[in-house]
Amino acid sequence: MSDNEQPIAARASNARTSQACQRCRSLKTRCLPSSQAGTCQRCFAAGRDCAWAEASRRARKLRAPSRISQVEQKIDGLVASLVNPLATQSTADSTSLSTPFPTSYRRPVAPGNWLPIPSSFEPRPDAQVTPVEPTEEDADVADRQYIEQIRSIHSFGEPEDAQHPEGLFRPSRHCEEPVKDDLIDRLLASGEADALLHQYRKMSDSFPFVPLASDISAQQLHQDKPMLFLAMMTAASWSEHKRQMSLDAIYRQELAGRTIIRPRRTLGLVQSVLVYLSWYHFVFSHKTQQIFFLHHLVIGLALDIGLHRDFQPVFFSHVKKAPDIDPKEKRARQRAFLGCYYLASMVSAALQKPNLLKHNSEMTGWAQDLKQYGEFVTDEVLGHLVSLRQLEDQVQDTLFTGAAADARLTDARVVMHVRFLKTQLDTWRRGSEGLQCQWSKLVLILSHAYTDMLLHSVALRPMTESTPLPSTGSTHVAELLSTLEAAKRFFDTLLSFPASDYHLVSFSEWMRLPSAMMTLAKLCIPSDAHAAVGWDVKAAQNLVRLDICLEALCFRFQNETTYDKVTQPHHDFWWAMNLVTSLTRTWYIRKISPSTAARSTPNCSSTNDILRPNSGALPTPPQNMFADLANVDFSSLDPSLGAGQDMSSGSLSFMTSVDFDMEQFFDAGIWDDVAYHGMGFGGGGGAMHF
Numbered sequence: 001m002s003d004n005e006q007p008i009a010a011r012a013s014n015a016r017t018s019q020a021c022q023r024c025r026s027l028k029t030r031c032l033p034s035s036q037a038g039t040c041q042r043c044f045a046a047g048r049d050c051a052w053a054e055a056s057r058r059a060r061k062l063r064a065p066s067r068i069s070q071v072e073q074k075i076d077g078l079v080a081s082l083v084n085p086l087a088t089q090s091t092a093d094s095t096s097l098s099t100p101f102p103t104s105y106r107r108p109v110a111p112g113n114w115l116p117i118p119s120s121f122e123p124r125p126d127a128q129v130t131p132v133e134p135t136e137e138d139a140d141v142a143d144r145q146y147i148e149q150i151r152s153i154h155s156f157g158e159p160e161d162a163q164h165p166e167g168l169f170r171p172s173r174h175c176e177e178p179v180k181d182d183l184i185d186r187l188l189a190s191g192e193a194d195a196l197l198h199q200y201r202k203m204s205d206s207f208p209f210v211p212l213a214s215d216i217s218a219q220q221l222h223q224d225k226p227m228l229f230l231a232m233m234t235a236a237s238w239s240e241h242k243r244q245m246s247l248d249a250i251y252r253q254e255l256a257g258r259t260i261i262r263p264r265r266t267l268g269l270v271q272s273v274l275v276y277l278s279w280y281h282f283v284f285s286h287k288t289q290q291i292f293f294l295h296h297l298v299i300g301l302a303l304d305i306g307l308h309r310d311f312q313p314v315f316f317s318h319v320k321k322a323p324d325i326d327p328k329e330k331r332a333r334q335r336a337f338l339g340c341y342y343l344a345s346m347v348s349a350a351l352q353k354p355n356l357l358k359h360n361s362e363m364t365g366w367a368q369d370l371k372q373y374g375e376f377v378t379d380e381v382l383g384h385l386v387s388l389r390q391l392e393d394q395v396q397d398t399l400f401t402g403a404a405a406d407a408r409l410t411d412a413r414v415v416m417h418v419r420f421l422k423t424q425l426d427t428w429r430r431g432s433e434g435l436q437c438q439w440s441k442l443v444l445i446l447s448h449a450y451t452d453m454l455l456h457s458v459a460l461r462p463m464t465e466s467t468p469l470p471s472t473g474s475t476h477v478a479e480l481l482s483t484l485e486a487a488k489r490f491f492d493t494l495l496s497f498p499a500s501d502y503h504l505v506s507f508s509e510w511m512r513l514p515s516a517m518m519t520l521a522k523l524c525i526p527s528d529a530h531a532a533v534g535w536d537v538k539a540a541q542n543l544v545r546l547d548i549c550l551e552a553l554c555f556r557f558q559n560e561t562t563y564d565k566v567t568q569p570h571h572d573f574w575w576a577m578n579l580v581t582s583l584t585r586t587w588y589i590r591k592i593s594p595s596t597a598a599r600s601t602p603n604c605s606s607t608n609d610i611l612r613p614n615s616g617a618l619p620t621p622p623q624n625m626f627a628d629l630a631n632v633d634f635s636s637l638d639p640s641l642g643a644g645q646d647m648s649s650g651s652l653s654f655m656t657s658v659d660f661d662m663e664q665f666f667d668a669g670i671w672d673d674v675a676y677h678g679m680g681f682g683g684g685g686g687a688m689h690f
Contacts (some may be wrong), residue, residue, distance in 0.1 A: 021050040079143065176266055177258075179226040181250050183243070187233065193218035196236040200275075203235060205439040207278040207506045208378030208385075209339025210271045225268030227254060228275065235279040238503045241562045241572050248283040251276060259297065265304045267333060273298040274339045277347075281507040281573045295347045299340050299357050307337035331375060334366040338386055345389040346508035349396055350515075359390040381440040384432045388444070391424055392451045399458055409459055409476050418479065421455055439501075443509065446493045450512050453486035453519055460522050462529065480523065480535060487520040488544040495549065499556040502574075510577075517584055520546050525591045541592060550585035554578055 021040050024031035034044035043050045187193040197218050204211050212221075212232070222229040230251050237244040255273070258264045277294055302308065325333075341357050348355035367383035374380070398404060398417045407414045429448055435441045459479035494513075497505065524541045557578035562568050 019052065021052055023048070023051065025053075079146075082146075176224075176226050176264065176268055178222070179230050179250070179254055183246055183250065184222070184230070184233070188218060188222060193222070193229075193233065196233050197221070199236040200232045203279065203504050203506075205378055205437060206443050206504055206509070207275075207339070208376070208381050208440065209335045209342060210275050210278075211335070211376045211378055213376075225266075225271070227251075227258065227266075227272040228268045230254065231272035231275040235275055235282065238279070238282050239562070241568060241570055244282060245570070259301070265301060267305065267307075267329070267336060270298055270301045270305070270307070270336050270340070271332075273301065274336065274343065277343055278506045278508065281510050282503075284507075284573055291347055292351055292353060295343050296356070299344060302337055302340045307333050307340070328375075331370060331373065334370060335379075335382065338363055338367060338382055342385055342389055343508065345393055346511065349392060350508075350511040355393065359386070359393065377437055378440060380435060381437060381444065384428070384435075384444055385447070387428060388447055388451060391421065391428060392454065394424075395421055395451065395455050399455070406461075407458075408461055408463065409479060414458060415475060418455060418458065422452075425452055425455065439504070442493060442497065443505075446490060446509060449486050449490035449493060450516060453483055453490060453516065456480075456483040456486060457519055459483060460519070476533070477535065483519065484523050484540055484544060487516060487523070490516050491520070491544070491546075491549045495552055499559060502556060502560055513577075514580070514584075517546070517550070517581075520544060521584075521588050521591070525588070537592075547585055547589055547592075550581050550588070554581050554585065557581060 020031035021043060023043060024040060027042075029042065031040045031042070033039075034041040036044055039050045184193075187196070194217060197212060197216075201212050201214070210228070218229065221232075230247065234244060234247040234251050237247055251272075255276075258269060273294060277291070277298065280291065280294075341359060341363060344355050344357040345359075347353075363386055364383070367386050370379040370382055398421070399407070399414065404414075409415060409418075425448065432441075432444050432448070435444070456479045459476055460483065490512075523535075524537055524544070524546055526537050530537050557574045561574035561578060562572055563570065563575040
């Protein structure tokens with residue numbers, strides 16, 4: 001056939017080969033291109049023009065809309081109806097030409113939610129003002145502003161955080177919001193902020209968990225970690241009490257805003273709370289004290305950003321591995337978490353409340369790594385501080401918790417625990433020798449003395465009537481002597497600190513002073529229990545002159561306080577400690593005087609004679625003996641009380657009673673708000689209520 005004899009090149013040159021013409025389609029024959037463009041061979045031979053049908057577009061397969069697109073359309077419609085209600089209600093308004101504006105205001109609902117918009121983002125308009133019809137440009141601007149406000153409410157991290165979820169524990173990656181206040185600006189402008197940071201570097205030797213590098217300026221720290229900067233400014237302003245109180249108010253407001261109102265999870269925020277709590281005694285007030293709450297707050301923040309996991313998030317099969325953290329930041333995170341444990345252990349022991357953050361093996365490894373790297377000189381102390389806290393936790397859990405709190409040295413298990421823990425304390429003491437930082441060494445000696453005193457103080461527990469008296473030659477008197485020696489070492493170390501450096505001692509160490517005073521007083525005050533077992537209280541009084549120690553502390557506290565009836569009428573921490581120490585000294589001198597002694601002490605000529613059995617502590621005083629304290633106004637007391645001052649009349653006459661016991665005075669809660677509700681430790685004076 002002729003149409004099959006066409007050359008292949010001619011057929012390839014024609015573009016219309018994928019569709020037959022109308023005549024070939026009707027004849028149902030093959031349509032082949034001819035030498036004339038646009039004409040097939042059959043039509044060319046017949047002298048006709050090829051008629052080509054229009055190519056029909058391929059029908060698109062119908063698909064149901066995705067759920068994401070439906071949600072997006074719904075959100076777009078809600079946002080449009082919210083921010084531009086006039087445009088969306090034009091159809092409804094056309095049916096009602098005269099519709100008055102509503103006189104009552106209804107708070108709009110946030111897109112995609114049934115909750116109203118927060119009042120901080122949607123101010124209530126005035127009902128008497130006639131609203132102006134917004135233009136299209138104003139509506140676009142309002143849309144953008146509203147969306148930014150909604151995003152800012154929940155902006156806990158950078159935008160890319162949502163695209164790459166790495167785990168449940170993520171800190172906020174974006175820069176912290178600056179702290180804006182005129183006082184902060186003045187400190188930065190005058191250069192006084194740098195001087196305060198220099199002062200803080202000295203203070204951090206007693207709490208080395210948040211050190212500050214020497215090359216960091218105040219301006220840089222304020223820009224990078226504003227909350228940490230504010231906490232350091234507050235702690236270092238101890239010499240100017242009025243400014244310190246102003247900075248404290250700023251810090252509390254900022255802390256509330258960044259933890260409750262607009263939550264943030266940053267390492268700087270955790271470090272700031274650690275610094276604030278470490279020198280909390282400068283701003284301490286029984287009206288507003290939040291020691292236990294704040295230390296749990298910092299633990300919660302630390303767990304939220306994953307400090308306990310060393311920046312290792314919880315992985316799932318579809319989650320990408322988190323990038324390696326900067327080594328310098330990693331070390332700062334480890335120090336911060338060690339500081340959380342240190343404070344948690346100290347606070348829970350001082351307030352006799354449960355410690356929810358326990359020691360683990362990772363803490364020991366972190367402390368060892370920090371010591372080996374040696375970024376700061378004080379890093380060598382971290383391991384010793386943490387391990388000593390672990391030992392004291394064991395003492396608390398083994399001897400002062402549950403049924404063990406009522407056990408006596410007559411129980412062989414108690415003796416075994418005491419000896420075992422004593423061996424561990426001796427091992428710790430030998431390992432802590434040879435430190436470079438002299439100040440840190442004194443802090444370790446002070447802490448070790450208190451822990452040693454606490455361990456052996458089980459010998460002071462009162463014996464019940466059914467408890468048999470220990471026989472001569474038992475370990476009871478040896479434990480009493482060990483308690484006395486540890487208490488003496490505590491006061492000797494505390495008095496070895498220069499008085500001008502008392503502001504460097506952290507709050508966790510000062511919290512132990514009342515307990516140390518009462519433990520030593522128990523060993524020196526005559527009682528029927530001491531006389532029954534032959535404990536020589538006179539020898540104990542001569543070995544440790546508690547009255548002289550308390551007098552020296554009163555003198556130092558009086559020189560440290562900034563209180564003045566005219567220039568500075570605010571009672572600071574040193575004023576309060578001077579008052580408490582003075583009252584304790586007066587009470588102690590009265591208790592050891594022969595005229596008020598419950599029983600005369602045995603006559604002994606040598607110190608070896610005191611190594612005799614002992615039964616325990618003082619008898620329990622009457623329950624209603626503190627009724628007079630309810631009417632005492634401690635804000636009007638003279639802090640310069642002494643042993644020679646007449647206390648037979650006035651507001652303190654109740655302390656001259658023979659039955660008065662200072663131990664119960666302290667046990668009522670010197671660091672809590674139960675007994676001292678309204679007493680002015682930084683919060684003004686007031687009546688004391690029990």
